[in-house]
Amino acid sequence: MEPVSYREGFLDGWVETPAGPVPRVVATLRARDILGRWKVRWGIGRGRYRIAPRLYAAGNPVPESPVLVTANYKMTWDALRKELGGVDAWILVLDTDGVNVWCAAGKGAFGTDEVVRRVTESRLADVVTHRRLILPQLGAPGVSAHRVRKGCGFGVTYGPVYARDIKRFLADGMKAAPEMRRVAFPLAERLSLTPMEIVGLLKPVGLALPVLFLLAGIGPGVFSLSGAWQRGTAALAILAAGILGGAVATPLLLPWIPWKAFSIKGAFIGALLAASGAALYRDAVGPLQTLAILSALPAVSSFVAMNFTGATPFTSPSGVEKEMRRAIPVQAALAASAIVFWITGALAG
Amino acid sequence: MNGFRYLEGVATVRLAEASCTGCGMCAKVCPHGVFSVPDGKARIIDRDACMECGACAMNCPGNAITVSPGVGCATSILNGWLSGSKPSCAC
Numbered sequence: 001m002e003p004v005s006y007r008e009g010f011l012d013g014w015v016e017t018p019a020g021p022v023p024r025v026v027a028t029l030r031a032r033d034i035l036g037r038w039k040v041r042w043g044i045g046r047g048r049y050r051i052a053p054r055l056y057a058a059g060n061p062v063p064e065s066p067v068l069v070t071a072n073y074k075m076t077w078d079a080l081r082k083e084l085g086g087v088d089a090w091i092l093v094l095d096t097d098g099v100n101v102w103c104a105a106g107k108g109a110f111g112t113d114e115v116v117r118r119v120t121e122s123r124l125a126d127v128v129t130h131r132r133l134i135l136p137q138l139g140a141p142g143v144s145a146h147r148v149r150k151g152c153g154f155g156v157t158y159g160p161v162y163a164r165d166i167k168r169f170l171a172d173g174m175k176a177a178p179e180m181r182r183v184a185f186p187l188a189e190r191l192s193l194t195p196m197e198i199v200g201l202l203k204p205v206g207l208a209l210p211v212l213f214l215l216a217g218i219g220p221g222v223f224s225l226s227g228a229w230q231r232g233t234a235a236l237a238i239l240a241a242g243i244l245g246g247a248v249a250t251p252l253l254l255p256w257i258p259w260k261a262f263s264i265k266g267a268f269i270g271a272l273l274a275a276s277g278a279a280l281y282r283d284a285v286g287p288l289q290t291l292a293i294l295s296a297l298p299a300v301s302s303f304v305a306m307n308f309t310g311a312t313p314f315t316s317p318s319g320v321e322k323e324m325r326r327a328i329p330v331q332a333a334l335a336a337s338a339i340v341f342w343i344t345g346a347l348a349g
Numbered sequence: 350m351n352g353f354r355y356l357e358g359v360a361t362v363r364l365a366e367a368s369c370t371g372c373g374m375c376a377k378v379c380p381h382g383v384f385s386v387p388d389g390k391a392r393i394i395d396r397d398a399c400m401e402c403g404a405c406a407m408n409c410p411g412n413a414i415t416v417s418p419g420v421g422c423a424t425s426i427l428n429g430w431l432s433g434s435k436p437s438c439a440c
Contacts, residue, residue: 103438106402106420140378140404141418158377176377183380185353200424255352262423310422310438312353314381316401317419317436319356321426 015057019123024057027085043199049074050098055122059088063129071096080163105142116151134159183313190251193311197247219346242300245269250305263327266305270298288345296338360399361417368413375405
């Protein structure tokens, strides 16, 4: 029997089965689970935030109890188990390399082969008398229900998209109401995804900084350190504003900004920020610098907003590629002209 | 998903009605209501809502559905262009 660490804090005992003892899950989250979720939202320890893939028990399951299948990302696991208070069920956790159901299904890690392998390894057929698995609906891109049946004899029923509907789904005789089959993308969820967008940009920004400050030093006196500092910090502020526009403001305002392309939404927010900034500092910046701000900020915001497509549950790869082919040349042209305006503005003093 | 419509006329999902067995799996697994199975045959009722996740094709026992599946993620597509291989995300 593989050891299960009680230090993980979500187990409180064992349930005896013909296939050996199965650890039992606690259905309540503790402060450390909330803190853990917050940390991975910021990308801290995200790759290690996983639990042991195996069979678990919720409540006091019997051989007739339903089998719920999920991923071994700890955040996914917590989202499921906190909905299982008062539910008697088996939970089969797949090895998805610590990735959530939706993304793992897209990669095939939450997939037909892994379902079959885990059903066989856990000796599920000895534990339950029925032959049915309940999979989260968003696992369907990686799993072929009819091939799972062929592979291990278990039929697949796709449950609701969200774990919060699982009790109702079970109570209704494994039927999902139409609204339980649709993804949503509410404000709170969009907000929770923005930290990762910013964290992901820290490295490229760090690499760009030396170049930015070097260019900032170019002035009437060939190269000036004070100019590098002044114009460099101003450029960094523009870059930061563009990132906040594309990675925070655009995602939050997503459904209310007109146009469908994310690059256009982001450019629009960037243009608003640029116009406000230029108006606010109109006494400090010359006409060429103003043009530089008006080109740079929308370009950055547009590019960053375009990358938010990956965090949404509704953009198609065909659509994103079409958008990118049109947007990237425009973003590059805006960025290039911003640099020209910026340097000529500095040379003009 | 009101307010969350993406580009129109690009989705690659296609349905060969002749091969459809009317099992209804496509309508069940689709998170965007692209399919309807009104009278024993599936129909595409909202192609532009499709995000090409591939769940329908994966779960169609009659192989009646084709779609070029993938993740609608700019970073992933950019990585694919830069490395000259398949799109790959870091998520």
